[in-house]
Amino acid sequence: MPLIELDDVSKVYGLGDATVLALDEVNLSINAGEFVAVMGPSGSGKSTLMNVIGLLDRPSHGTYSLEGRAVARLRPNQQAKARRDKVGFIFQSFNLLPAMTALDNVALPLAYKGVFQTKRLKTASAMLKRVGLQEREYFMPRQLSGGQAQRVAIARALVNNPSLIIADEPTGNLDSAASRLVMELLQDIHRAGNTILMVTHNPELTRFASRVVFMHDGSIVSDEQSAIGEVAAGARRSMYFMPRTTEDDDLAGVSALMTSEANDRKPVAVQSRQAKLKNYKKIKRAKAKR
Amino acid sequence: MIMLKNNIRLAFASVRGAKWRSFLTMLGVIIGIVSVVTIFSLGEGIRRQVADIKNQFGGDLIVVQPGRKVVNDNEVYKSITAITSPLQGSLTQKDLDSINQAAAGATVVPLTRVGATPRINDSNYSAGQVYGTDEKLPLVLNHKILFGSFFKATDLNKNSAVIGMTVAEELFGETVPVGRSLQIGDQSFIVRGVFEDFVSSPLLPEQDYNTAIFIPLVAAQKLNGDQSNIRLVYVKPGDHPTATVISSLQDKLRQNYAGQDDFSVMTQAQNLAQTDAFIAALTGIISAIAAISLLVGGIGIMNTLLVTVSERTREIGIRKAIGATNRQIVSQFLTESIIISLLGGIIGIAISGIVNYVIRITTDLTPVISLEVIGLTSAVIILIGVIFGVTPAVRAARKDPIVALRGY
Numbered sequence: 001m002p003l004i005e006l007d008d009v010s011k012v013y014g015l016g017d018a019t020v021l022a023l024d025e026v027n028l029s030i031n032a033g034e035f036v037a038v039m040g041p042s043g044s045g046k047s048t049l050m051n052v053i054g055l056l057d058r059p060s061h062g063t064y065s066l067e068g069r070a071v072a073r074l075r076p077n078q079q080a081k082a083r084r085d086k087v088g089f090i091f092q093s094f095n096l097l098p099a100m101t102a103l104d105n106v107a108l109p110l111a112y113k114g115v116f117q118t119k120r121l122k123t124a125s126a127m128l129k130r131v132g133l134q135e136r137e138y139f140m141p142r143q144l145s146g147g148q149a150q151r152v153a154i155a156r157a158l159v160n161n162p163s164l165i166i167a168d169e170p171t172g173n174l175d176s177a178a179s180r181l182v183m184e185l186l187q188d189i190h191r192a193g194n195t196i197l198m199v200t201h202n203p204e205l206t207r208f209a210s211r212v213v214f215m216h217d218g219s220i221v222s223d224e225q226s227a228i229g230e231v232a233a234g235a236r237r238s239m240y241f242m243p244r245t246t247e248d249d250d251l252a253g254v255s256a257l258m259t260s261e262a263n264d265r266k267p268v269a270v271q272s273r274q275a276k277l278k279n280y281k282k283i284k285r286a287k288a289k290r
Numbered sequence: 291m292i293m294l295k296n297n298i299r300l301a302f303a304s305v306r307g308a309k310w311r312s313f314l315t316m317l318g319v320i321i322g323i324v325s326v327v328t329i330f331s332l333g334e335g336i337r338r339q340v341a342d343i344k345n346q347f348g349g350d351l352i353v354v355q356p357g358r359k360v361v362n363d364n365e366v367y368k369s370i371t372a373i374t375s376p377l378q379g380s381l382t383q384k385d386l387d388s389i390n391q392a393a394a395g396a397t398v399v400p401l402t403r404v405g406a407t408p409r410i411n412d413s414n415y416s417a418g419q420v421y422g423t424d425e426k427l428p429l430v431l432n433h434k435i436l437f438g439s440f441f442k443a444t445d446l447n448k449n450s451a452v453i454g455m456t457v458a459e460e461l462f463g464e465t466v467p468v469g470r471s472l473q474i475g476d477q478s479f480i481v482r483g484v485f486e487d488f489v490s491s492p493l494l495p496e497q498d499y500n501t502a503i504f505i506p507l508v509a510a511q512k513l514n515g516d517q518s519n520i521r522l523v524y525v526k527p528g529d530h531p532t533a534t535v536i537s538s539l540q541d542k543l544r545q546n547y548a549g550q551d552d553f554s555v556m557t558q559a560q561n562l563a564q565t566d567a568f569i570a571a572l573t574g575i576i577s578a579i580a581a582i583s584l585l586v587g588g589i590g591i592m593n594t595l596l597v598t599v600s601e602r603t604r605e606i607g608i609r610k611a612i613g614a615t616n617r618q619i620v621s622q623f624l625t626e627s628i629i630i631s632l633l634g635g636i637i638g639i640a641i642s643g644i645v646n647y648v649i650r651i652t653t654d655l656t657p658v659i660s661l662e663v664i665g666l667t668s669a670v671i672i673l674i675g676v677i678f679g680v681t682p683a684v685r686a687a688r689k690d691p692i693v694a695l696r697g698y
Contacts, residue, residue, distance in 0.1 A: 056611060056691045077615045084613020095608045095695065099303055109612045111296050156612070 001068055002029040003163060003195055004053060009062035009072070010280065011048050011218075021280060022048040023059065024218035030197065030211075032163070035190045037206045037232075038199045040215035046199045047168070049215065053197060054166045055083045061284075067163060084112055088157025088165045092172035094149040096141040096156075102128065103137040106155045113160065127155040131185060147178030154185055158194075165189065167198040171205065183208050187228075206232040293618060297625035304598075304626060305633065315594040316634030318587025319674065323638025323667055325580035328645050331657035333573030338658060340566055342489040344559045347431050350532045352525040353561055354389055354539060355554045356381050381520040381553065385546055389523050392542035393535055397526040399423060399430045402510045402519050406475035408461065408503055415461040420474055420503045421521070422510020428485075430524045431499075438468040438483030446506040451479040454500035458484050472503075475513045479505060490654075532557060587634065588674040595627055595682035606686050607694025616687040623686045627679025628672060635671035639664060 011023040022045045030036055040046050051057035052064065055071060058079070064072040071082055088109075089095075096105045107124035115123070128134055131151040141149055150170060157165050167186065171179035187208050190196050198209065206212045212232040214222040226232035305312040356379040380403070390398050404420035425443045428435060441450050451472065458467050462481075471480045490498035511518060527535040539555045547553060554561075599606070606619060614622075639659075646657045 051692050054611075056695075077617070080610065080613055080615040083611070089611050091695070095604075095611070097605055097608060099307060108609070111293070112609075112613050112615070112618055114293070117295070160613070 003032040003034075003067060004028070004030040004197075005063075005065045006053070007063045007065075009052060009059045009064055011045075011052060011057065012060045012280075021218050023052065024280065025062065026218070026220055028213070028220060028223075030195065032195050033190075033193055035187075035196045035208060035210045035228075036198065037209035037212045037226075038197065038215060039201070039203070039206070039212060039234075043217075044215040045218040046215050048218075050166055050168055050197065050199050053164070054087050054089060055079050084109055085160060086163050088160065088162040090150070090153050090157050090165065090167040090170045092169035094141070094146070094153045094173070096149055096152060098141050101138050101140060102133065102144065102152045105141065105152060106159050109156065109160045124155070124159055127159045128152070130158070131155045145178070146174050147181050150174060150178070150182050151185060154182070154189070158189065163195060165194055165196045167196060169200055170198065171200075171202065203231055293621060294625070297622050298629065300622060301626040301629040305630065311594065312630060312633075315591055315630055316587075316637065318590035319584065319631050319634030319671065320587070320638040320641065322580065322584030322587045323635050323671065324642045324645060325583055326577050326670075327639060327642035327659060327663055327667055328649075328657065329573060329577045329580055330663045331642070331646055331659045332649070332655060333569055333577075334660050334663065335655055335657040336569050337566060339489065339656060340562050340569065344562045346489045347433070347558050349557060349559060350527055351430065351432075351558050352527060352532065352536055352539070352555060353558055354381065354385075354523040354525060354543070355521075355561075357552065357554065380518075381523060382546075383518050383520075385543060385553070386518070386520060386523060388542045388546055389525065389539060392538045393525050393527070393530075395530060396528050396535060397426055397430055397524075399426045399524045399526075400507070400518075400520050401427075401522050401524065402507060402514070403521040404474065404505070404510045404513050404519075406513055408457075408472050408474050410461060410470075410472050413461075415457065418457050418461065418501050418503055420505060420510070420513075422507045422514075423504050424507050427504060427524075430526045433488070434486045435483040436486040437466045438481070440483055440504075441506055447508050448506065449477055449479045449509055450482040450506065452483040452485060452504045453481055454485050454498075454502045455487050456498075456500040457503055460501075474503070474505065477509065477513060479503075479509070584670065584674065588631070588678040591627055591630055591634075591674070592678035592681060595623065595630075595679060596685065598626075599623065599682045599686045602686075603689060603694045604697040606689050607691050607697070610689070610691035611695060619687040620683040623683035624676065624679045627682065628675035631671050631675035631678075632668075635668060639667065 006026055006028040008025045008027060009023055010021065010025050013020045013022055024045075026045075026049065028049075038046050038049060048057065052059050055066075055074070058074070059072050062072065063070060066082070066086060071079070074082060096102075097108070100108070103121060103124050106127050107120040110120040110123060111117075125134070125137060128137055131154055133148060133151055133155070136144060136148060136152070139148075141152070144152065150173075154170075157167075170186065171182055174182060183205060186196060186198070190208070190210075198205070200206075206226055207229055209226055209232070210228055212222075212224055212226045212234055213220055214234055222234050224232060224234050381400075386398075386400055400423065402422035404422060406420060408415045408418045408420055424446060425441055428440045435452065436455070438452070440452050441448070451474075453461075453467070455465075458465055461467075461472065462470055466484065467481050468483065469481065471478050473479070485499065485504075488499040490500055505513075525535065525539065536555050536557075540551070543553050543555065544551065609619060609622075643659065646659060649655055649657050
């Protein structure tokens with residue numbers, strides 16, 4: 001049985017002409033122990049997918065089962081509890097609480113679970129040791145470097161022993177050295193048997209993933225297994241999504257978007273957005289009739 | 291339980307994190323609490339003073355006064371009339387004779403009012419009241435003479451005076467002015483004795499015998515131009531039951547007033563019952579006004595918390611992403627609101643203690659902060675924290691975690 005099973009999951013935002021179809025009948029199943037990288041351009045629905053899987057959001061349509069339990073229609077409180085027990089989040093901007101020490105930050109999920117303080121701090125301390133920050137327990141987040149802060153956040157995500165870890169651009173705010181450290185830590189965690197879902201723009205990071213999913217306009221357009229240690233083949237193609245500038249461009253002050261060399265390449269999208277929306281509305285009407 | 295401890299820690303951390311803002315937030319509550327507690331304690335102090343006055347002459351002392359007084363009627367306006375128009379008119383010699391007849395066997399002492407102001411040489415003592423009375427006054431009032439002696443029955447035609455302690459201090463400038471003389475009207479009087487301190491209240495100057503000068507009846511009548519001008523008559527029932535003496539006095543006096551109760555016969559305690567009721571009513575009204583400032587303070591807390599909630603949107607988002615339930619977020623912010631108002635309350639009560647002390651040393655009032663007042667205000671403070679904390683807390687909890695994580 002897969003850990004995560006998404007079946008025809010759609011998510012619609014907004015009303016009337018402002019309606020946005022963020023997820024369009026996505027089918028995805030992830031087994032325990034996988035390291036899935038989700039890639040795609042901005043607005044492709046990566047974040048929405050992550051929010052739905054992470055139980056921060058509820059899909060408009062479709063079913064979602066986490067560990068065999070239907071979770072698509074949970075009430076906010078049940079959702080919060082499921083989030084607390086099953087999901088660990090790692091964010092691009094670390095999202096540590098600034099008024100708390102590293103140790104307290106790591107222990108926070110346990111506090112919401114109702115674990116006693118001594119046990120809480122013990123567990124948190126062990127977790128910080130695991131990410132190699134035992135000496136930084138009583139540091140405030142602002143006293144930590146970006147890499148250290150992210151490792152504290154990883155410890156926090158792990159402390160509840162979740163079945164799924166969701167990382168949203170975990171290296172987005174880090175320099176390359178810190179990035180490598182954080183990614184190696186994630187790899188380590190993956191090797192220990194954790195399931196990780198990572199959203200990234202950086203094709204290089206697919207080296208660490210066992211599977212790479214590409215999204216475009218709310219749909220999964222490609223889903224490939226990838227050998228760990230190698231950049232996924234599809235990710236190479238997706239360099240298109242990552243407009244790069246040369247040093248000359250930087251000097252000339254030219255925007256990255258203007259110099260995107262991939263303008264002539266066709267996007268991978270199968271269907272136009274409008275067509276999809278139309279299609280979606282048709283399905284919805286049919287469902288209502290039934 | 292675990293969350294509560296956590297929440298309290300968090301609340302203190304956020305108060306510490308923004309000391310100045312937290313103080314300003316509390317200020318409304320502090321002012322409210324100080325005013326309410328001070329007013330209540332002033333009322334309580336006066337109430338106790340009145341109770342002491344009631345009891346200092348013994349429960350069975352009957353006072354006969356001119357004019358009608360409403361007894362045991364708590365309606366505020368009547369009480370106010372009763373206290374603001376005390377003792378209009380006077381009893382007549384005929385009334386005194388009737389009283390003497392009706393209360394045979396009891397000790398009867400009239401107290402006549404002398405209009406003249408006492409003075410020494412050219413310094414007037416306008417605060418002093420001059421009363422004419424007879425030798426049985428100390429007996430009836432059950433009050434001791436501290437220095438010297440009261441005038442005897444044989445001295446009633448002499449110009450001697452017995453004074454209260456305040457008179458001794460303020461007019462003579464010494465504690466034992468026995469043997470010195472003062473002028474009342476065109477007569478000169480020699481101080482014979484000084485009364486022991488009477489219990490008094492600045493709200494009831496009429497009842498304050500510390501500022502009184504007692505002179506013999508005959509001398510008083512002379513000063514009044516042969517008018518008796520009887521202000522009140524004390525009747526000590528002795529062996530007779532107080533109630534029967536009162537009713538026989540009433541029956542007898544009614545004949546003098548064509549069947550009308552244009553006089554009052556009651557014990558000292560009854561006499562002061564309205565004063566009590568009046569003070570209670572007054573305290574209630576003023577503290578209701580003061581309670582408005584508490585309300586304003588509560589709104590201040592709510593306002594600040596609402597701002598805080600939107601400032602801490604991101605924090606709320608993080609907490610929710612980590613798995614905080616709505617209830618846990620609500621309790622966090624509610625705890626914070628209660629802690630802020632509770633801290634404000636504690637500071638407020640401490641300040642009212644200081645205010646009380648200052649009132650005590652600068653005025654004759656003796657405010658008392660009773661445990662009831664502290665208990666009541668604490669309950670009100672917590673209530674304020676809850677009432678005005680609910681809206682911000684619910685707002686915080688309702689935030690969508692995704693939006694909140696972005697920081698809006």
